[in-house]
Amino acid sequence: MNKLRSNHKYIGLLYISPWILGLLIFQVYPFIASFYYSFTDYNMMSKPHFVGLSNYIQIFTQDDGFTKSLKVTLLYVILAVPVKLAFALFVAVILSSKLRSINLFRTVYYLPSILGGSVAISVLWRFLFMKEGVVNSMLGYFHLPPVDWLGSPNIAIYTLGLLSVWQFGSSMVLFLAGIQQIPNDLYEAGSIDGASRWRMFYRITVPLLTPIVLFNLVMQMVNAFQEFTGAFVITNGGPMKSTYLYALKLYEEAFTYFRMGYASALSWILFVIIMVVTAIIFKTSTKWVYYEDGGRSK
Amino acid sequence: MTRSTNSILRYLLLIALGLVMMYPLLWLFASSFKTNAAIFGSSRLLPDTFVWNAYTEGWKGTGQYGFQDFFINTLFLVIPTVVLTILSSVIVAYGFARFSFPLKTFLFSVMIATLMLPHASIMIPRYILFRKLGWLDTYWPFIIPSAFATSAFFVYLMIQFLRGLPRDLDESAIIDGCNSFTVLTRVLLPLCKPAIFSVGIFQFIWTWNDFFNSIIYISSVKKFTVSLGLRLSLDASSAVSWNQVLAMSVVSIVPCVLIFFFAQKYFVEGISTTGIKG
Numbered sequence: 001m002n003k004l005r006s007n008h009k010y011i012g013l014l015y016i017s018p019w020i021l022g023l024l025i026f027q028v029y030p031f032i033a034s035f036y037y038s039f040t041d042y043n044m045m046s047k048p049h050f051v052g053l054s055n056y057i058q059i060f061t062q063d064d065g066f067t068k069s070l071k072v073t074l075l076y077v078i079l080a081v082p083v084k085l086a087f088a089l090f091v092a093v094i095l096s097s098k099l100r101s102i103n104l105f106r107t108v109y110y111l112p113s114i115l116g117g118s119v120a121i122s123v124l125w126r127f128l129f130m131k132e133g134v135v136n137s138m139l140g141y142f143h144l145p146p147v148d149w150l151g152s153p154n155i156a157i158y159t160l161g162l163l164s165v166w167q168f169g170s171s172m173v174l175f176l177a178g179i180q181q182i183p184n185d186l187y188e189a190g191s192i193d194g195a196s197r198w199r200m201f202y203r204i205t206v207p208l209l210t211p212i213v214l215f216n217l218v219m220q221m222v223n224a225f226q227e228f229t230g231a232f233v234i235t236n237g238g239p240m241k242s243t244y245l246y247a248l249k250l251y252e253e254a255f256t257y258f259r260m261g262y263a264s265a266l267s268w269i270l271f272v273i274i275m276v277v278t279a280i281i282f283k284t285s286t287k288w289v290y291y292e293d294g295g296r297s298k
Numbered sequence: 299m300t301r302s303t304n305s306i307l308r309y310l311l312l313i314a315l316g317l318v319m320m321y322p323l324l325w326l327f328a329s330s331f332k333t334n335a336a337i338f339g340s341s342r343l344l345p346d347t348f349v350w351n352a353y354t355e356g357w358k359g360t361g362q363y364g365f366q367d368f369f370i371n372t373l374f375l376v377i378p379t380v381v382l383t384i385l386s387s388v389i390v391a392y393g394f395a396r397f398s399f400p401l402k403t404f405l406f407s408v409m410i411a412t413l414m415l416p417h418a419s420i421m422i423p424r425y426i427l428f429r430k431l432g433w434l435d436t437y438w439p440f441i442i443p444s445a446f447a448t449s450a451f452f453v454y455l456m457i458q459f460l461r462g463l464p465r466d467l468d469e470s471a472i473i474d475g476c477n478s479f480t481v482l483t484r485v486l487l488p489l490c491k492p493a494i495f496s497v498g499i500f501q502f503i504w505t506w507n508d509f510f511n512s513i514i515y516i517s518s519v520k521k522f523t524v525s526l527g528l529r530l531s532l533d534a535s536s537a538v539s540w541n542q543v544l545a546m547s548v549v550s551i552v553p554c555v556l557i558f559f560f561a562q563k564y565f566v567e568g569i570s571t572t573g574i575k576g
Contacts, residue, residue, distance in 0.1 A: 011478055012397025016405065019390040019453065022446020026424065027412055033423035044426065091315065094308055107562050108316045111323070114558050118507035119525045120547035123532055124326045127544065132338035134325055141341060166319070218414065226418050229509045233529060247418060247510075254422055255514050264422050271419040278414065 037264035044258055055265035066266065068241050069249040070273075076157055076245060077224045080164040085216055088168040092175035093205065106173070113169030121163070122233035126150065129159050150235055153242035160230050160243055171216045178212040179205065210289040218278055225274050246270055330545035337540050349541055353549070356542030359527060360534060363519050365546060368527035375437040375523060376505045379444045383501045384494055386447035391456030392482050396468065413450045425514060439515045440505065452497045459493035460486065495564040503554045524550045 013020075038055060040048035059066050095105060115121050128134050129149035136146035149159045182205065190200045228247040231237060237244035250270070254263035329337050330352050332345040358364045393399075394406060428439045447453050463486060471485045472478075487494075509525045516526060528550050532543055 010399060012393045012399035012402070015393025015397065016390045016399075018386050018445070019393075019409070019447040020405070022386075022443060022448045023408070023412070026443045026446065026448050027415065027420060030420035030423035030427065031415070033426075034419055037423060037426075044429065094312060097305070097308065103562070105312050105316055107559070108319055111555070111558060112319060114503055115323075115507065115551050115554060117504075117509065118551060118554070119509050119528045119532075120326075120550045123528065123543060123547045124322055127329070127337065127540070128322055128325065130338065134341045137339055137341040166322070222414055222416055226416055233509075233532070250418055251510075251514075254425070260422055260426065267416075267419045267422060271416055274414075274416050 034264045034267055037261050038268045039265075040261040042259075042261040042264075044260060048261065051261070055262050056269075058262070059265055059269065065241070065244070065249055065252075069244045069246045072157060072242065072244055073225060073227075073246040076161060076227065077221060079158065080161040081217065081220045081224050083161070084165045084168050084220060085171055085213065087165055088171035088216070089175050089206075089209070089213075091168065092172045092179055093201065095172070095176055096179040106176070109172060110169035113167040116163075116167035117229050119229065119233055122230050125159070125163050125230065126234045151239055153240040156235050156239060156243045160227075160234065163230050163234075164224065164227070171220060174212050174216060175209060178209045182208050207290040210285075211291070214281070214285050214289050218281055221277060221281070222274055225270065326544055327548055330541055330548050332541055334540050337544070352539075352541040352545035355539065356531065356546040357549070359531060360519065363522065363527075365524070365527060365549065367520070368522050368524045371521055372506060372523045372525075375440050376502060378437075378441045379505050380498050380501045382441060382445040383447075383449065383452060384498050386445050387449070387452040387456050387497055388482070388487070388490065388494065390447040390453050391460055392486065394453070395457045395460035396465075396478075409450045409453060413454070421514070428515070434515060435517045435521060436515075437521075440508075440511065444501075449501070452501065455497060456490070456493055459490060463489055492564055495561060499557055499561050499564060502557060506554055 037048060039050060039052060041051045041055075042048035091109060095102060095109075112121075130136075131146060131148055131151060133149075135149065139146060148155060150156050186204050186208075187200055190204055195203065226247050227245055228251065231243045231245045231248055232251070235243040237248045246266075250263055250266050253259045253266060324343060328343045328345065331348045331350070333347060333349055336342075336345050336347075357366070359368065394402070394409075424439070428434060431438075433439050433442075467485050467489075468481050471481045476484065507525065508523075509529070512523045512526050513529075516522060519530070522530065528543075528546055531546055
């Protein structure tokens, strides 16, 4: 058997060759090309024209849209991601206990995540949070004044954040899977020692879930930095550019004005930001992520 | 606090939260039967007077192209994408899960790294490339990359699943005269059904709902997908037909909701068996 395998040293490579080709054509090449384009002026009509650092200089010194969208995006990421994860963890803990019809609840909580990125849900959100919309009628029911959820520059971004939090399901499912892998004797030992539920939660559950927290945090963060559909369909970046997320800026430069070089520079700046944030998360993770083997393997 | 009051509290909390989660979707459905006046200014779910024509009227779309066109277009885009994603992910995952070859660890890490590669940083050259190939305003930008297992999430999910299947199966099949490819097709594939379902369902729903790529690659209304058609009707709608927009929103998510409910089991298990532990 081993002989058979070693004779076929390259057969595995053959099987993964579609992926290698796809990687080179659809990921590595575009990645490198976008770096090159970022130093050019390219409108797709004529050949890319090398302009050195001028795109970057213009972005950092003259482009108010860039500064605005970066601020809005950072606010959105800092706002939506932690709340979403905290919520997902909270619900996962409740769902992890042996309750009847638990699957029904899981389904209900997961469904919004499935549909989340669709235009239909953006349409729905737009209607719910209009000035005369349902949410305000509900507030009226409790004699609360209406809120201009989408029309007020100070509030609109929070309304979009709420849409993201509503889709906590996929993070929740991962937490739930993690909780179910925690051996029960840890909790038994805890209760023998007289630990309270809360204490067991933050001394046992949370530390053992930190690897999943890390994964969810990074994935949700990468996604949040690129959020597009909601802001585009619901508010179209407004009011007063208060929901002008980075992806909208990028979309506008690339596919409305066809300034491909400039947009590539913007995309590289976003890439660097995401990498820096990811690196910071990973770097600090050694302090807060618990590994069963004491952190030797990562 | 006794055990039973505790679980009653949990139930109440779960039900309350469940209602909050579901309310928007229920509202969407109920409002597609309301008059414009009733859509706004009331939080009641059920309409006083039912309006039945929002679906038939909304379905007509722009007049020239209706939602039956958008649905057919979406299927022409989604089905090949799903099938090719499954095929390519299974084959590549098989290579990673069952064989050793030079640079394997390195290539595997590269694949995991692409999980985190922001789409934004490759989309512009991709667009330019597809434009040069003459693929703009066609479905090729969706279909062709899926044949090359470009989605690391799916490959990883399949690898994790295959790793869970005993290697003895492969070895006894080889003794029975299978070659490595027939081991995959005859022995492993039938066992991979749950993972294949997960990949297929995820890819179906994601591609179905995809808006960003649709809006950049598809420009003629004739080829619009459901997402684009919906957005079109939102823009085109005069103030008198909001219920049509809501009705078409309902219609556009129905396939995903149905698939989700039928395959709910695979879904939740699929995502949790990826074994992500950090």
